Every structure is written in structure tokens, then in C-alpha cells.
Amino acid sequence: MNEAKTFNIAAIQMISTPHVEENIATARRLVAEAVQQGAQLVLLPEYWPIMGRHDSDKVAIAEAVGKGPIQHFMAGLAKEHKIYLIGGTLPLISPEAGKVLNATLVYGPDGEQVSHYDKIHLFNFTKGEESYDEARTISYGKDVTTFDAPCGKVGLSVCYDLRFPELYRAMGNCSLIVMPAAFTYTTGQAHWEILLRARAIENQCYVLAAAQGGKHPNGRRTWGHSMLIDPWGEIKAVLPEGEGVISGAIDPEFMRSVRESLPALRHRKL
Template identity: 50%
Template sequence: MVATSLKIAAIQMVSVKDWKSNLHQACLMIKEAAMAHAKLVVLPEFFIQITGQDDGKRLDIAEALGDGVIQRKLSQVAKECNIFLNAGTILIKASDKQYYNTSIIYDQNGELLVYYNKIHLFKFKDENNEYDESITFKAGKDIVSADILGFKVGLSICYDLRFPELYRKMGELDFILLPSAFTYTTGKAHWEILARSRAIENQCYFIAVNQGGIHETGRHTYGHSMIIDPWGRVVSSCEEGNQIIYATIERDVIAEVRKKLPALEHRVID
């Protein structure tokens, strides 16, 4: 089936320490989005659990790909709601001490359609915060895109946003998914600028779904989830807190932008 439009719901969360509470909250919001006729629902990075600066504390909820309580529940809710579900990111075991930060898409039957392991691992240090994902994460290697009702979608996660060459490698896309947990510091400075830039240069929709608020751990994520059209216009957004934003991907809008400004055809450097 090739659709001419696709209604998307982006779920922003302020995840807490208890992963079961987060899973319950996510499922409630997924069902709310489905009731609003969204056909693709997107969760943020680390929706199942967000820690402070010690990512090692998440290891106890890492699962094998395709198995585990968390994945079974997400598959079930996708099927029950008859939606495509981009399950933000969950932790997939890579070894006893490391795991992948993995973004999974389930189809309307609850089947695993595609998955992507985050390639670029975040590292940041200032006078107040220090993060180094490479301590407990293993970097993915494969660039991944998928087909959803005839739309070509590119998969990416958080820090990937800063690397435009990743999206160029995917070829022409209709929209890009970016579940994130941007810090307040980096988000305030760069979030919107980067997200709109990726939409403009790829002439496609960009769905930037963030964690948004002050967490029980003390970590402060930026929020400001947004959906951006191929001209770089923010068509839907929010600030902080648990919220759902909606927008409809229109194939005609993508075609119109590329017709009046055929920048993708003018590329001469691979």
C-alpha cells in the first residue's frame, strides 16, 4: 500500500526511575495517539528508563533483540492499536558489560519491521555535567532506512543529529525519525537549529522527539519536541513535560518543495 499522507504522533516524556511506570505511561500515551488517528507513533530515547550520568544502572533492563517483557508489550500495543510504532530506544544486550541503544519499529501486526543501533555515541563535559556513552554502549555500524506505507523513512537517534553525512548515505527520504534525550545545555543551544537544518538539506519531514524536563535523577532534558516540514517550517511543537504533538506527512508537500528547489538533483559531491 502506498499512502499519500501519514498522520504521525510524537510522544514527549519525562521518564522516571521506575521502568514499569515508564512503560505504563508510554502505553497510555500510545493509545491516546491511536485514538486521535495517528498511524505512526514515536517515543523518545530512553523512554523506558533515564538515569543521571551513570548509564551502567540501566544494564538490568537490557534485553536480547526480539525477546523480553518490554519488547513483547510494545509489540502487543502496536498490534492492538493497529499502528506503526517507533519504540524510541530500548537497551539491547551486546555483551555482559555493554549494550546497544536500539530504535525498533513495529508494524501494524506487532511484528518487528526494522531496528537501528545508534552509531554516534555522545560525549560531553562542562563544569556541571559529564557524559560518555562509550563506557557502557557499543556503537552500531549499519545505516538503516525502512518503508512505511510507501514512505521512505530514515532511522537515527539523538547525537546522530549532528552528523549530516549519516542522512546523505540513506539517499532521498520522505521523513526522518530522531528519538532523543538531548541535555538541556546542548538542546537550548543547538536542538532546533540542527533539526531544522536536517529537514531543509534533505528536503523531507523531520520528527524530533525528545525527553523534556527535570527527571527524578536530577538530569534535565531539553524537551521542545518538534515536527518540521521539508521547507524547514516547524509545523508542530511543544515545550516541556509529558505531551503528544501531531502532524501529517504529505507526499505532495515533499514533491512541491523538491520541484521548486531541486537541490537534491544539484548535488555533485557524494
Template identity: 40%
Template sequence: MSKVGLIQMTSGPTPDVNLAFIEQQLQLMQADCQQRADWVVLPENAIVFGQKADYHQQAEPLNQGPLQARLAQLAQDYQVWLVVGSFPIRCSQGVKTTCLVFSPQGLLCADYDKLHMFDVDVADGHQRYRESETFVAGDRVVVAQTPLACIGLSICYDLRFPALFQQLRNQGAEVIVVPAAFTYVTGQAHWESLLRARAIETQCWIVAVGQVGTHPCGRQTWGHSMVIDPWGQVVGSLSETAGFITVTIDHQINQTIRASMPVMQHARFDITLNHSKDSN
């Protein structure tokens, strides 16, 4: 078993403000022996949530720069595996939005660049979303190997592509994280349904952590962070306010469900993606 902490946020464009909130939540979480987590997941855009200029201004090369150093220090100070939902990473092609996994020793152990860009129109105040105008899409499927579990990495819009989740299961994932900034409109309509479907299909635990509320840039996000077991049951959730929750994950449930309903052995289709495996 392990205990996961979910920190739901209303992030803005200023990293210092967002980092202060994260540390406050970690202090509260780890000070209570009943709540103390082994690993903690932050939402998408946890450190920077704003416009294209904000992400590009704060972007750092992978595993370099003061913001990533502070995140590594938080993991070390609070002795947790810290999954940073997404962070702007500078690369030769531009800027990627990247999930970072830090060990309790403050080491970067895995990174995943978001594969699917949210280029859609939504019936809300923002209306037009074109993530590809800000970020370069990734090209790898990543399962992070940790002492707690094999953790499959995804980010937000990836949730709508079940082939990715099947590939994560094929590569050994027992838990899949879904850090997100789902819009209020799409979250209300689809968030829980999609999460429960991905849990049932992959027979994995799903740890989904969202942004919530009205952000300084005017965007509205859905929140409702939750943990779902491999049978598709919601075992812990937040609503529409910033804060945290901790949930115990029983990894034995995966094996029990997979043994009694061996869907992977029954599958008649070979799910493949043209992405390289990376299991740091």
C-alpha cells in the first residue's frame, strides 16, 4: 500500500505564489500522521498558469534552473515522490509542457512531454484554445519506475486518447496519473466519465489532479480531483475549492482484478504507438 496526496490548485502566472501554496499544503499534509503521503501529485501548469508569454518566460532546460531546483528541494524536504503535473521545458524546438517526477532525494527520475495538444473550441468565456501555439508536442510514452509503483504519466487532454492508456498498461503501469486543467464546461460534461473509463479499461489506479476555479488569466477550470480504483470506483475526491486530499492505494487490488478478469490476455487487437518507451 501507499498513500498519495493530491494538491488541487488555482494557479496563476507567478511561480513564487504557486510554490508558496504548494509548500503550505505539503506542510499541512505531512504534519498530520493520518494524512502523511508517500507521494504527491500536482495539477497541470502548477507552477505557471497564464498566457504564452508567461510559459516561455519561465521555461527552463530540463533538470536545470531555479524553479526545478525548488521543486526538487520540496520533494527532499517533505520526503515525498513529487509528481509535478506539468512544467514549461525549453528545448531546441521551442517549449514543451512536461510532467516531472522527483524522488525524496530530490533527483529527477522521469519526465514526460505532453503528447496531445488541446486545440479545440469550447463554449465558455475563453472559447478558443490552441495549445500548439504555445507548446511543442512530445513523442514518448513514459512509465516511471518507483519503489511505490510503476506510474504511467499523462497530462490533461491525453485523457481522451485511450490508446495511450492501453500503451501505459502494456508497459507495466499500475497507477496512471492525470494532472489536468480541464475547462469548467468540458470537466462538468466528461471528466469523471473519462477517468472511470480509463481505470476500468486499463485495470489501473487513476490519480487525477486538476486546477480549479477562476484564474488570473480569466480561464475557469473544473477541479474535482479524484482517485479511482481499477474497478472504476471513486475512492476519494475534492470538489471546487483549492486544497488537498490523501488517499490510500492498495496495489494488491490491481492483481486481484487482473487475475479475475484478464482482459489483456483476451484482447484481439495489438495496440501500438510510434513512440519510444522510457522507463526511468
């Protein structure tokens, strides 16, 4: 791709249920909507295939790498629409008994898997009646992961990773950072936007965030606010709540102008 050309991207916002088939149908519909809007790369949210009534529900549907209906669906969808599909996260079988890997799988326009990232930082939060501890059912990922797309290098991260800026520095020079998430309403209201904008500003790249956004059948409420942020930290698109699509474009010329006018990436000392 000529670097002067823009590259169209989109994020899907969902309110996933405990039923995989329902969530697959929703993802199929919303990805098709994103493609109609011109998207060449589409990002699904964290936990898009299942938001179970119990933490153990995702363990029960975990797939082996390269096998299973969720992965088959994502590969077929990417090929059908000839897009890069970043599959939010799905549960993959972990070497640790009773646990899964919270995995982001990326498929190319030919339907082949091009990247795989396992969430490194696992969420733990307690405030009043709210309590979460992902490490009870999820194994820690280990590897910083990027892949090359027509828009440049894409950095993969998930939800709680957003709070750890050293992860993004370790990715190197990215054109796009993606953030599939299921931020709680409490933490999202307080920190979601400011952290996303900070990651875009300090890395002088685009940030695309796909969130869960509403009240789920399991009683959990997620913050939503899927958004696209440019390298200057400006929000280009946002969807506060509910199912839907946000879309926009990566403009390499604009990113280059930001980096030339304020060469912070070249000024790093550590």
C-alpha cells in the first residue's frame, strides 16, 4: 500500500450474552455493517463470544489453537469480507487445569491466522460489592505481540493492559494500537478515555478500542465508549453505549506531521 493512502478501520461494540451462538450472530451482523462503511480492518471486543453467568463458563467452551467453531467463524468471516479481523478475545485451552488463555487472534483477508496474543495483565479489582479476579480462571500471557498490516505495524493489547504503558513502548513504532476491552462501568467511567488518549499521545499513533457496552444478562454492566483516537489525542469517533460500529481512517500523512512537529519519540532517553 502506498503510505500516502488512508486505511479504513472499525471497532465493534457488543453486549455479549452467555450464549455463543447469539454472540456469533451479532458479530456477523455488525462486522458486515462495518464492511459496508468501508472498513478494511475490524476489531471485536474482549469476551465477544461469551459473557457467562459464571467465570467458569468460558473454561467450558475453551478451544484448542486452530480448532473449534469460534475460530472457524472468525477465519471464515475475514475471508468472506476480505478484511483483517482482530478477534477481540476468545478462551483458548491453557496448560493450567481449569483455566484458559484470554487470546486475541488475528485473521487476514485470506482467512489465515496472522497473529496471536495472550493477555499479559489480568484484572483484579475490589470496591464495595464489586469484585473481579481474572487470574482465578485465566493464565497469564507472556509475549508482547505486533503484526504488519497495510497501515503499518499494529500492536495488540487487551483491556487491563491499558494501564501499563511499558507494554506499548516494548512494541516499538506502531501505526495502530488496538484495545479490545470489557471495562467495568466503575473503572471505565473514571479512567477509560484518559488512558486511551494517553496511549495515543505518548506513542503518536492511532488507537482503536472495541468495548463491551451495556447491561449483560449476568448482571455485569460494562462501560462501552468504543472509540478511535488519532496521534494528537483527538477522539475521532465514539459510541457511548449499546451495540454498534464506530469507524474512521488511519491517515499516514497526519501521523507523520504529528511526529515531525513534536518529535517526542526521537527524544526518548530511557
